[in-house]
Each structure stands twice: as structure tokens, then as C-alpha cells.
Amino acid sequence: MFSKACEYGIRAATYIAMQSIDGRRVSLNEISGEIDSPTAFTAKILQQLSRNGIIDATKGANGGYGMSSTDIKKTTLSQIVFAIDGDNIYAGCGLGLKECNAEKPCPVHDKFVFIRDNLRQMLENTSLHEMTLGLATGLTYLKR
Amino acid sequence: MFSKACEYGIRAATYIAMQSIDGRRVSLNEISGEIDSPTAFTAKILQQLSRNGIIDATKGANGGYGMSSTDIKKTTLSQIVFAIDGDNIYAGCGLGLKECNAEKPCPVHDKFVFIRDNLRQMLENTSLHEMTLGLATGLTYLKR
DNA sequence: CTTTATTCGGATGTTTTTATCCGATTTACT
DNA sequence: AGTAAATCGGATAAAAACATCCGAATAAAG
Ligand code: FES
Ligand code: FES
Numbered sequence: 256m257f258s259k260a261c262e263y264g265i266r267a268a269t270y271i272a273m274q275s276i277d278g279r280r281v282s283l284n285e286i287s288g289e290i291d292s293p294t295a296f297t298a299k300i301l302q303q304l305s306r307n308g309i310i311d312a313t314k315g316a317n318g319g320y321g322m323s324s325t326d327i328k329k330t331t332l333s334q335i336v337f338a339i340d341g342d343n344i345y346a347g348c349g350l351g352l353k354e355c356n357a358e359k360p361c362p363v364h365d366k367f368v369f370i371r372d373n374l375r376q377m378l379e380n381t382s383l384h385e386m387t388l389g390l391a392t393g394l395t396y397l398k399r
Numbered sequence: 400m401f402s403k404a405c406e407y408g409i410r411a412a413t414y415i416a417m418q419s420i421d422g423r424r425v426s427l428n429e430i431s432g433e434i435d436s437p438t439a440f441t442a443k444i445l446q447q448l449s450r451n452g453i454i455d456a457t458k459g460a461n462g463g464y465g466m467s468s469t470d471i472k473k474t475t476l477s478q479i480v481f482a483i484d485g486d487n488i489y490a491g492c493g494l495g496l497k498e499c500n501a502e503k504p505c506p507v508h509d510k511f512v513f514i515r516d517n518l519r520q521m522l523e524n525t526s527l528h529e530m531t532l533g534l535a536t537g538l539t540y541l542k543r
Numbered sequence: 544c545t546t547t548a549t550t551c552g553g554a555t556g557t558t559t560t561t562a563t564c565c566g567a568t569t570t571a572c573t
Numbered sequence: 574a575g576t577a578a579a580t581c582g583g584a585t586a587a588a589a590a591c592a593t594c595c596g597a598a599t600a601a602a603g
Binding site: 256257259261262266267269332344345347349350351352353354356359360361362363364367369370373374377381385386387389390394395396397398399 | 400401403404406407409410411488490491493494495496497498500503504505506507508510511513514517519521529530531533534538539540541542543
């Protein structure tokens with residue numbers, strides 16, 4: 256569904272958001288440990304998120320990653336997915352035709368667009384803030 | 400969403416089904432030409448479908464690929480996807496946790512399972528016969 | 544000013560996916 | 574028997590995804 260990079264990106268952003276709510280800035284090592292992701296690879300993904308303005312990265316001692324509380328509420332999963340995987344999930348044809356086009360649809364177009372739109376709406380309507388709610392209460396997890 | 404192999408597999412199976420309805424057996428070259436897929440790679444995928452009993456492959460002159468009319472009606476997209484991509488679409492966690500588990504869910508579990516189940520039902524309820532209906536009338540396409 | 548903690552950026556390496564090549568095998572037809 | 578048409582199966586190649594390494598840059602603290 257999503258690339259590994261995107262999965263790590265969502266998990267990392269969610270962890271950063273959760274800690275930022277408590278006023279804590281987090282380091283790469285803490286993040287990759289807490290979400291169980293390969294450290295160096297996670298660094299690359301965090302760079303992408305930083306360049307896209309989704310997280311704030313600060314170099315140096317007492318640096319690390321963080322998010323403003325307004326960004327935590329405003330940022331949605333769709334923005335993260337788009338920053339890492341691009342728009343092929345939202346726009347691509349389910350059978351791999353060069354473009355998804357209702358004028359010249361593939362045999363699953365109607366059914367596929369329905370599911371794709373469900374997914375898109377879900378991603379657009381889920382904020383990082385919402386993602387963190389279950390974590391604090393131990394109802395949801397970022398690793399296993 | 401699906402691998403390239405799976406996309407080609409669905410397109411190929413749909414084309415074979417459409418031609419089999421007209422009593423025509425088709426060759427690898429015709430298939431890859433009509434669905435616009437790399438020929439040799441398509442051959443590998445057709446082997447997988449053949450080994451899984453989804454299509455019938457016959458060697459030699461006047462050989463080629465075909466399907467029985469009962470198979471065309473019985474075979475669903477979910478069988479093709481499962482034969483090529485396995486069950487990770489149906490069972491995997493949306494955020495890449497080692498397994499999707501409602502006891503220890505990730506933050507998107509509920510929303511993701513809803514979409515995943517929609518997709519699964521769609522694939523299980525769509526037969527190859529249904530896939531061919533629009534093709535004959537020029538309403539749908541297998542390449543662009 | 545030096546040390547320490549941190550991200551950044553480019554190069555590199557590994558694994559998986561995608562794709563090709565070619566000889567072997569099978570079948571039908573002459 | 575010989576030839577042509579077709580898939581099969583294994584080896585190989587190319588591209589993309591996944592992942593690591595390491596020196597450079599930056600910032601705080603002693
Ligand atoms: S054309 Fe295939 S999903 Fe729209
Ligand atoms: S645990 Fe992540 S989707 Fe079920």
C-alpha cells in the first residue's frame with residue numbers, strides 16, 4: 256500500500272508529534288528506537304519531512320526534531336504520504352494504465368476510484384493530533 | 400497498491416478471458432501487445448497464473464493461453480492478486496508493524512481495516528467475466 | 544576554544560522488483 | 574522425419590527500493 260519509507264515517515268511523525276505535545280524535542284536515535292525503524296534510513300525520511308515543512312529539525316547539541324502544536328493539529332496523513340510517496344496512490348490507475356482516466360477507464364475504474372477516494376478522505380481527515388490520542392492511553396502502538 | 404506483476408497479471412487474465420469467450424486461444428505475443436506489457440516478464444506472470452490453475456497454458460503449435468467458461472465466471476480478482484502478491488494486501492498493517500493485530504493496533508488500524516476490507520470485498524466480488532463486459536462494448540480498456 | 548551532541552548531504556552498498564535472453568521442450572502440420 | 578510455433582525454465586541484467594557509512598556543518602555547554 257505505502258512504501259516502507261512512507262510507513263516509517265508516518266510512524267516517526269506521529270512519535271515526534273506525541274513528544275512535542277509534552278514539550279520534548281526528540282533525537283534521531285530515540286525516534287528510530289521507539290518506532291523500530293532503521294536509523295540511517297529514518298534520517299533520510301526525516302530530512303524529507305523537514306524540507307516539506309512537516310517537522311522542524313534543529314542541528315547541534317539539544318537539537319533534534321519537533322513540531323509546533325498548531326502543525327500537529329493541522330498536518331494530516333495525506334500530507335505525509337504525498338511528501339514521501341507522491342500522488343500515485345491518489346491518482347494512479349489500479350491496473351497500471353498510464354493514467355487513470357474516466358473517459359477511457361480500465362475495467363475496475365469505478366470500483367477502484369471508490370476505494371481510492373475512501374482512502375484519500377481517510378488520510379485527509381486524519382491529523383497527527385488524532386494519531387497521538389490512543390498512544391498516550393496505551394490503546395495504540397507504533398511498534399510491536 | 401498492487402505490484403507491476405499483479406497489474407500485468409490482471410490485465411492479461413482479463414484479455415485471455417475475453418478472447419476465450421469468443422473461443423479464441425491467445426499467444427504470449429498477442430497478450431503483451433494488447434495489454435501493453437513487457438513480453439518476457441508477462442511470460443513469467445502467465446506461468447504463475449497457470450501453475451495456480453487460473454489459466455490454461457498449452458505448448459506447441461496452435462498452443463497458447465485460454466480459460467474455460469466456468470473458470471471465467473468463477474475466477475475473481477482476489478484469486479489473481481493472491482496468486483501473485485500474496486496476502487499482504489489483505490492482512491498487512493498499514494503502518495508496517497510486523498503484523499496487523501486488533502489487540503495491539505497501530506493508530507490507523509480501525510480506519511485502515513475498513514478500507515482494506517472494502518478492497519478485499521471488491522476483489523472477491525469481481526469475476527473475470529464481469530471484467531470483460533465493458534471491453535467488448537468499448538466502454539473499458541486494457542491499455543492506453 | 545574545545546568538546547560534545549546533533550542533523551545534513553553525498554557516496555556507497557544491499558535487496559527486491561522488474562525485465563530480458565536463450566536453449567529446452569512440446570505440439571501440430573506437412 | 575523435419576519444420577515451425579509455441580510455452581517452459583533457468584541464468585542473467587537493469588532499475589528501484591531499502592539501507593548504511595562517514596565526513597561536514599551547526600549549536601550548546603564547559
Ligand atoms: S483507469 Fe484504471 S483506475 Fe481509473
Ligand atoms: S495494526 Fe496497523 S492496520 Fe492493523
